[in-house]
Amino acid sequence: MLDNFGLRFLAAGQALEVVSTDGMDVALLSSYDGTEIIHHRLRAESSWAIGPSEGWTGSEFIFLLAGEMSVKVKDNIRILKAGDSLNASLLTHDCFFQANEETEFLYVTSQPVFYHYSNVLQGMRELAIQVEEKDGYTADHCKRILQLSMTIGERMKLNSTELYQLNLGSFLHDIGKVKVPENVLNKPGKLTSEEWEVMKMHPTYGKEVLEEANFPFLEVAAIVEQHHERFNGTGYPKGLQGEEISVAAAIVSVVDSFDAMTTDRVYRKALTHEEATAEILKGRGTLYHPEVVDHFIAILSDVKGGEIR
Ligand SMILES: [Fe+2]
Ligand SMILES: [Fe+2]
DSSP states (O other): OBOTTSOBOOOTTOOSEEEEETTEEEEEEEEETTEEEEEEEEOTTOEEEEOGGGTOOSOEEEEEEESEEEEEETTEEEEEETTOEEEOTTOOSOEEEEESSSEEEEEEESSOOGGGGOHHHHHHHHHHHHHHHHTTOOTTHHHHHHHHHHHHHHHTTOOHHHHHHHHHHHHTTTGGGGGSOHHHHTOSSOOOHHHHHHHTTHHHHHHHHHHHTTOSOHHHHHHHHHTTOOTTSOOSSSOOOGGGSOHHHHHHHHHHHHHHHTSOBTTBOOOOHHHHHHHHHHTBTTTBOHHHHHHHHHHHTTSGGGOOO
């Protein structure tokens, strides 16, 4: 409803979009310029969490309207009751919220997080996992690519919007394989050159899948489309080079290449971590963005003593 001043009023109980997930109803009350005000209703015993690994670095504010929930940060537990608030800006640790009774709170955030709850995105995530498994990867391939990409993105000081896009783009990078015929995707041997041409369409298909689903972030589609481009222009589908490739796509390209090299495929055995690391280093500045390689090498030793899986 618009009044004479052109302001829009929401009627009681009206939201821009409402999504229900396990034990939780979420309603987007307002959204402008990346800032969102989201109403959460958590049923008793349900939990919710926010954390720095998602890449949020903007301002975040939580205001309890009704009920009671406990917040756990590391070993500290605090109880929030109606009227209490929490400024969660610059999170350094995961915050776990547990509703002790039915609880309602407002979550104000400078990141566009609401889409994260949507059924469209949940469906896309499941699809991405299914296609990777069909392609011979383990179930946590998408998650692993996401986590490593985010660690590099944070080290490279991407801003919070770029990190959000990297978060989605890295998880969904191979979603276009859903359009690659199964006899090509699952072929237990080397692909013919015609089949390889079809396989090389998957980044373009991925962009199309996101566009067809009205995915709201063009930059995410670009990450998916560019994840097989190579720094020196020898990649596909467009042969982009250097700065023409988004930094986020350059990050996914290194992480995904390493993961592919260290995974057993039907047509070849996996390389060892040392061999794969040497391959990535060999491609520094030619196949791969040099700065991304430097950060990747630096974090490899941080992650479980050199093991990333
Ligand atoms: Fe791919
Ligand atoms: Fe992949």
